Amino acid sequence: MPADASRVVAHLEALRRQTGDEHGAQRVAWTETWLRARAWFQSLVDTLPHQEAIERHYDTAGNGWVTLHGEQERALILGSHLDSVPNGGWLDGCLGVLAGFEVLRALNETYSGRPPVTVRLVDWADEEGARFGRSLFGSSAFAGTHSIEADRGRTDRDGVSLEAALAGCGISMDRIGEAAAERKDAAAYLELHIEQGPVLESRGLPLAVVTGTKGVERHAVTFFGQEAHSGSTPMRVRRDALAAAAKLALEIRPIAMRHADAVATMGSVKTFPGIVTAVVGRCETTLDLRDLDAGVLARMLAEAQDASRRFAEEEGCTVEWTRIWSIEPIPFNPHLIALASEAAAEIAGQSVLLPSGPLHDAAEVARAGIPTAMLFVQSLRGLSHNHEEDTRREHLVAAVEAFDRLAQKTVAWLASSSLA
Numbered sequence: 314m315p316a317d318a319s320r321v322v323a324h325l326e327a328l329r330r331q332t333g334d335e336h337g338a339q340r341v342a343w344t345e346t347w348l349r350a351r352a353w354f355q356s357l358v359d360t361l362p363h364q365e366a367i368e369r370h371y372d373t374a375g376n377g378w379v380t381l382h383g384e385q386e387r388a389l390i391l392g393s394h395l396d397s398v399p400n401g402g403w404l405d406g407c408l409g410v411l412a413g414f415e416v417l418r419a420l421n422e423t424y425s426g427r428p429p430v431t432v433r434l435v436d437w438a439d440e441e442g443a444r445f446g447r448s449l450f451g452s453s454a455f456a457g458t459h460s461i462e463a464d465r466g467r468t469d470r471d472g473v474s475l476e477a478a479l480a481g482c483g484i485s486m487d488r489i490g491e492a493a494a495e496r497k498d499a500a501a502y503l504e505l506h507i508e509q510g511p512v513l514e515s516r517g518l519p520l521a522v523v524t525g526t527k528g529v530e531r532h533a534v535t536f537f538g539q540e541a542h543s544g545s546t547p548m549r550v551r552r553d554a555l556a557a558a559a560k561l562a563l564e565i566r567p568i569a570m571r572h573a574d575a576v577a578t579m580g581s582v583k584t585f586p587g588i589v590t591a592v593v594g595r596c597e598t599t600l601d602l603r604d605l606d607a608g609v610l611a612r613m614l615a616e617a618q619d620a621s622r623r624f625a626e627e628e629g630c631t632v633e634w635t636r637i638w639s640i641e642p643i644p645f646n647p648h649l650i651a652l653a654s655e656a657a658a659e660i661a662g663q664s665v666l667l668p669s670g671p672l673h674d675a676a677e678v679a680r681a682g683i684p685t686a687m688l689f690v691q692s693l694r695g696l697s698h699n700h701e702e703d704t705r706r707e708h709l710v711a712a713v714e715a716f717d718r719l720a721q722k723t724v725a726w727l728a729s730s731s732l733a
Contacts, residue, residue, distance in 0.1 A: 316412075316419040318713035322706060324411045328353065328395075329403040337700030338397035338405075342439035342450070343478040350395050351377060354410070354436065361418055363426025374454035374492035375438035375484045379414075381421055381428060387500040388431040389723055390683075391416060392674060394440035394451075401441075402507075402702025404709075408690075409505045410436050412713045416720045429728035431498065432720075437674045438484075445475040452674035454492040456681040461489055500727050501649060502678040502685045505716040507704055509671050511695030519708040520660070520715055521667040522653040523687035526676040527574070527603040528610045528642035534561065534621055538630040540586060540594030552629035554596035555584050560624040561617070565600065568616045575604040575613060576670055605642045605668040643676040649686035652726065656718035657688065660711050688716055 332340050332350045340347045358379055361367055368380045380388075393409020413434045420428050438451030445467040453459045465486060467475040476486045513521055538554035562579045569577035578601045585595040600617060604610045618634060625632040654664040667689060679685040690712035693703045704712075 314419050314423045316415040316713055316717035318415070318710040321408075321411050321415045321713050322709055324357065324414075325403060325407060325709075328407055328411070333403065335700075337400040337702075338403055339399065340395055340397040340401070340407075341399055341443050342396035342441065343444060343475075343482055347396050348482065351436065354395060354414075357414060361421055363421055366421070366426035372455075372492040372495050373484070373488040373490075374451045374459070375479070375482060376451040376455060376492060376495070377436040377438075378495065379417065379434040381417055381426070381432045383424075383428040383431040385430045385728070386498045387727055388433050388498045389720065389727060390433045390435060390499055390502045390678070391504070391720065392435035392437060392502065392678075393504050393506060394437045394674060396439055396441050396443070398441050398443040398698050400700055402697055402699060404507045404702060404704055405509065405697055406440060406506075408507060408709070408712075410434070412505045412716050415713065416717050419717060420720070420724065428724060430500070430724055432724070440674050444469045444478070447475065448672060449674060449677050451492070452677035454489045455495055456677040457490070457493045458677060458680060459489050461486060496681055496683070499683045501646075501723050502675060502683050503649070503716070503719060503723060504673060504675045504685075504687045505712055506673060506687060506689060507697060507702070508667075508689040508692045509695070509697035510692065512667060513665075513689065513691035514693060514695060516665065518661070518663070518665055519691050519705075519711050520657045521665045521689040522650055522657055523645060523669050523675075523689055524650060524666050525605060525642060525644035525679075526669045526672055527576075527605045528607055528640060529672065530602040530610055530614050530639050531637040532600050533635040533637055534558070534598045534600050535633050535635075536596045536598075536621075536625055536628075536630050537632070538594050538596075538628065539592070541592040543590045543592055546592055551592050553592050554628070554630050555582075555593035557621075557624045557628040557630045557632065558582060558596040558598050560627070561598070561621050564620045564624070565617055568613055568620070569602070572604060572606075572609045572613065574668055575602070575609055577602050577613065577617070599637065603670055607642050610642070640672070640676065643679045645675070645679060645686050646684035648726070649684050649723065652722045653686045653688055653719050656715045656722060659718055660715040686719070688712065688719065
């Protein structure tokens with residue numbers, strides 16, 4: 314029995330009405346709106362047939378699990394996240410959860426509550442990291458790559474600590490690592506997500522198979538100059554930290570463009586003292602570098618560091634680098650990529666392979682050694698993380714149908730490989 318794609322679209326619309334406003338989705342993790350979205354989702358789980366075959370729980374990191382027990386304990390995991398950024402889009406994350414739910418429903422009905430292998434659906438906690446800056450929170454706990462001690466000191470803009478917010482949702486910071494127990498019997502992981510970029514639309518294609526997620530190098534880059542009066546300090550003797558930072562902001566573009574799929578972003582700039590009548594004495598910036606090739610990523614970082622030192626010297630400044638966070642490139646499983654390509658071609662007539670620039674929970678699952686694959690569906694104008702995010706309804710339908718095909722193929726593969 315195939316998944317009903319129209320039901321997925323209806324559920325997405327219902328979730329948008331309940332947890333969004335005129336500015337977009339408001340399901341920021343560890344907030345009342347997010348908890349309301351999760352409660353609504355649990356009401357959907359109540360509608361599944363063969364309830365006696367269904368088990369559900371939240372793990373110690375707050376990930377929500379729905380398990381359909383099969384003939385084997387080996388498990389296919391379907392997943393994504395219900396949380397959003399503030400004023401986010403109506404599809405980011407929740408498409409994967411609700412499509413996964415419909416696929417689980419179809420498998421439940423097809424096999425009368427007893428599929429050949431166990432099928433699990435997970436709603437990962439706080440994929441976005443929107444409130445505390447800690448992305449992939451729940452999936453990193455699952456993968457065993459969590460950073461409890463580093464995360465204890467995280468606070469939101471109102472000064473509320475991450476540890477306190479977790480406690481308010483019934484989560485103990487000290488027990489986060491116990492979520493790794495959920496990896497037991499995990500045999501494969503599949504995720505459906507919007508592309509969040511313009512490539513598929515530019516090619517006139519609805520779907521893509523994801524080859525892996527790009528590695529990330531994220532650093533704070535601080536330039537130190539000399540504060541001075543803007544009216545009395547001659548231009549030739551200024552030590553302007555902002556001037557050095559501005560040169561780097563322009564230079565990272567050609568650094569990235571020397572490599573086919575690389576991207577580089579200087580996403581924030583803070584100046585001190587930050588007044589119109591003073592030369593900038595300190596400029597704090599952030600730099601984000603991404604590529605699917607670890608060697609390219611390392612070269613980009615070295616080139617950016619060399620450039621920053623050169624520009625600092627030109628402006629009579631110094632520069633310091635501090636790593637914020639990094640993750641290596643994560644390739645996905647070749648066999649599952651082949652199955653995903655088959656499924657996409659069967660539904661859309663062709664298949665295209667794309668790397669993912671944005672990170673996803675799938676990257677953490679793959680890091681844990683679990684075979685992983687993802688499907689992308691086209692994003693109109695490449696927009697995401699804002700209320701204008703959208704995808705054509707016919708493309709949403711195609712995505713759910715392809716994801717359903719992929720899940721069926723994966724169930725068959727897991728069942729047959731266990732008998733070999």
